Amino acid sequence: xxxxxxxxxxxxxxxxxxxxxxxxxxxxxxxxxxxxxxxxxxxxxxxxxxxxxxxxxxxxxxxxxxxxxxxxxxxxxxxxxxxxxxxxxxxxxxxxxxxxxxxxxxxxxxxxxxxxxxxxxxxxxxxxxxxxxxxxxxxxxxxxxxxxxxxxxxxxxxxxxxxxxxxxxxxxxxx
Amino acid sequence: xxxxxxxxxxxxxxxxxxxxxxxxxxxxxxxxxxxxxxxxxxxxxxxxxxxxxxxxxxxxxxxxxxxxxxxxxxxxxxxxxxxxxxxxxxxxxxxxxxxxxxxxxxxxxxxxxxxxxxxxxxxxxxxxxxxxxxxxxxxxxxxxxxxxxxxxxxxxxxxxxxxxxxxxxxxxxxxxxxxxxxxxxxxxxxxxxxxxxxxxxxxxxxxxxxxxxxxxxxxxxxxxxxxxxxxxxxxxxxxxxxxxxxxxxxxxxxxxxxxxxxxxxxxxxxxxxxxxxxxxxxxxxxxxxxxxxxxxxxxxxxxxxxxxxxxxxxxxxxxxxxxxxxxxxxxxxxxxxxxxxxxxxxxxxxxxxxxxxxxxxxxxxxxxxxxxxxxxxxxxxxxxxxxxxxxxxxxxxxxxxxxxxxxxxxxxxxxxxxxxxxxxxxxxxxxxxxxxxxxxxxxxxxxxxxxxxxxxxxxxxxxxxxxxx
Numbered sequence: 001x002x003x004x005x006x007x008x009x010x011x012x013x014x015x016x017x018x019x020x021x022x023x024x025x026x027x028x029x030x031x032x033x034x035x036x037x038x039x040x041x042x043x044x045x046x047x048x049x050x051x052x053x054x055x056x057x058x059x060x061x062x063x064x065x066x067x068x069x070x071x072x073x074x075x076x077x078x079x080x081x082x083x084x085x086x087x088x089x090x091x092x093x094x095x096x097x098x099x100x101x102x103x104x105x106x107x108x109x110x111x112x113x114x115x116x117x118x119x120x121x122x123x124x125x126x127x128x129x130x131x132x133x134x135x136x137x138x139x140x141x142x143x144x145x146x147x148x149x150x151x152x153x154x155x156x157x158x159x160x161x162x163x164x165x166x167x168x169x170x171x172x173x174x175x
Numbered sequence: 176x177x178x179x180x181x182x183x184x185x186x187x188x189x190x191x192x193x194x195x196x197x198x199x200x201x202x203x204x205x206x207x208x209x210x211x212x213x214x215x216x217x218x219x220x221x222x223x224x225x226x227x228x229x230x231x232x233x234x235x236x237x238x239x240x241x242x243x244x245x246x247x248x249x250x251x252x253x254x255x256x257x258x259x260x261x262x263x264x265x266x267x268x269x270x271x272x273x274x275x276x277x278x279x280x281x282x283x284x285x286x287x288x289x290x291x292x293x294x295x296x297x298x299x300x301x302x303x304x305x306x307x308x309x310x311x312x313x314x315x316x317x318x319x320x321x322x323x324x325x326x327x328x329x330x331x332x333x334x335x336x337x338x339x340x341x342x343x344x345x346x347x348x349x350x351x352x353x354x355x356x357x358x359x360x361x362x363x364x365x366x367x368x369x370x371x372x373x374x375x376x377x378x379x380x381x382x383x384x385x386x387x388x389x390x391x392x393x394x395x396x397x398x399x400x401x402x403x404x405x406x407x408x409x410x411x412x413x414x415x416x417x418x419x420x421x422x423x424x425x426x427x428x429x430x431x432x433x434x435x436x437x438x439x440x441x442x443x444x445x446x447x448x449x450x451x452x453x454x455x456x457x458x459x460x461x462x463x464x465x466x467x468x469x470x471x472x473x474x475x476x477x478x479x480x481x482x483x484x485x486x487x488x489x490x491x492x493x494x495x496x497x498x499x500x501x502x503x504x505x506x507x508x509x510x511x512x513x514x515x516x517x518x519x520x521x522x523x524x525x526x527x528x529x530x531x532x533x534x535x536x537x538x539x540x541x542x543x544x545x546x547x548x549x550x551x552x553x554x555x556x557x558x559x560x561x562x563x564x565x566x567x568x569x570x571x572x573x574x575x576x577x578x579x580x581x582x583x584x585x586x587x588x589x590x591x592x593x594x595x596x597x598x599x600x601x602x603x604x605x606x607x608x609x610x611x612x613x614x615x616x617x618x619x620x621x622x623x624x625x626x627x628x629x630x631x632x633x634x635x636x637x638x639x640x641x642x643x644x
Binding site: 031032033034057058059060061063065066069070073074087089093096098100116119120121122123124125128132141142144145146147148149150156157163 | 216217226228229231232294295298300302303307338339465466467468469479481486487574575576577578580587589591593595601602604606610611613614643644
């Protein structure tokens with residue numbers, strides 16, 4: 001890491017580019033100052049391998065978003081919106097650049113291939129995403145829950161998973 | 176992954192056993208959810224029941240197998256016969272695990288063959304809670320995640336919200352944030368110095384570390400009203416201006432801390448016992464560290480000079496001078512030395528901040544984000560309405576998503592927020608540095624002695640509140 005290029009040039013504004021830009025065949029955009037690549041399940045691993053070859057050596061994190069109650073989010077036209085998104089945040093130390101991969105995952109059969117063979121550091125993050133959203137990562141070496149107990153039912157960060165509440169005695173308290 | 180209600184492998188709870196229920200949770204729970212879980216144990220299993228890929232992780236050979244054969248560091252007999260090894264639990268309630276970390280190790284005599292951190296004992300669903308709280312309430316929630324560096328949680332949350340809002344905060348707020356962050360880095364490293372020393376037998380330092388941390392925390396109490404969990408850095412600036420006489424307090428800290436550090440240098444660094452407990456223990460190389468997503472002192476110990484404050488500057492770190500401390504061998508000793516000297520660098524930054532602190536507003540004067548001052552509420556109907564609306568409805572944040580990371584004492588800490596245009600985050604995810612760093616444990620502990628494993632866990636410096644959230 002001795003030679004490093006100067007910092008990235010000024011981040012462009014949130015205005016969408018005039019013509020659809022692509023990176024490795026996947027639509028890309030600058031969204032709130034961050035570079036975002038959209039893909040679906042089929043192009044997911046190929047895209048990530050290509051990004052690793054581009055120098056994105058560090059997997060910063062993998063997480064999910066359940067868009068069940070937020071339809072109509074802003075996406076490039078060529079991307080078909082699905083219920084889940086797997087969000088992968090990547091970092092290139094040499095170029096001092098970040099990129100975010102947003103992979104659309106259908107709600108009726110949520111699974112994506114694992115990125116464990118690309119970056120071993122996604123292992124715990126993918127387990128957490130599985131635990132919280134029920135998105136399965138095919139080929140993950142240890143597909144178990146990580147934060148919730150083993151016998152837990154359901155996936156807490158899904159939008160159809162209720163928050164629950166503890167009953168309180170304000171009105172019904174005995175006189 | 177297929178699942179039926181009568182799957183015998185399913186674990187039933189105690190209640191299920193008492194009530195004689197076949198279906199965990201009772202019949203009424205069946206069919207409510209699309210996917211049921213039957214992925215099985217989180218624990219480390221005996222070798223016969225462990226897949227080859229899982230063995231890679233647990234024996235710390237992931238990177239070695241992923242990119243072709245590499246020199247086996249310890250030339251370790253990982254294929255030891257089953258009946259000669261023993262699986263041992265360390266934790267979750269063990270003083271050296273710094274919280275409720277449970278480490279399962281497979282031992283051959285006293286040598287660690289495999290290890291696996293089992294986490295989740297402190298999981299309280301804070302990300303789900305974060306979706307229920309409005310943006311102005313959110314900083315009370317996130318500050319409790321990494322409870323040793325609360326300002327960094329608040330900072331990354333506020334920066335992400337401000338990125339979505341598009342507001343620019345006044346310079347004084349930026350510099351106050353920097354001041355508090357650097358002081359927080361010192362207090363966090365002091366606590367690490369205390370517990371790490373206690374783990375490897377230097378009990379004196381335990382007392383000194385806590386004492387000096389308290390020195391910093393009393394300044395926090397003066398500024399924010401609380402020693403920890405401050406809710407001080409908020410979207411739009413900070414909660415209150417620095418109190419009168421803050422500069423004297425800060426300069427007194429800057430006087431005291433370097434002197435203490437010299438004392439601790441005498442006490443610890445030259446001590447042969449400490450050196451032999453740390454030097455050469457738990458080494459990791461740069462490629463492994465990057466592939467595993469390790470950040471902070473763990474990454475810098477391998478020689479990679481990566482510090483977000485310098486490489487992707489946020490706040491006003493462009494305007495201050497400091498050095499990024501790096502190691503060479505990636506062992507526990509380097510991690511010790513890096514944290515030790517980062518305290519000195521933070522003092523250097525704080526001196527510059529005390530000199531260069533600008534005057535002006537401590538929060539943005541945007542009525543939609545910032546509540547009106549208390550005295551205005553008594554005189555102005557409009558201010559009262561603004562105050563009421565802000566605290567009952569919150570402020571709306573444009574739809575979008577943002578991730579603005581900061582360099583916390585433990586590495587890259589970042590808050591990923593998805594907004595749907597309402598006053599509550601649609602999704603709030605904390606990228607916890609401790610969570611990612613803990614993945615290094617099997618790599619570092621491979622082939623070490625069990626006593627070294629304690630030192631390794633200690634120099635990874637996980638905060639379980641951050642890991643489990």
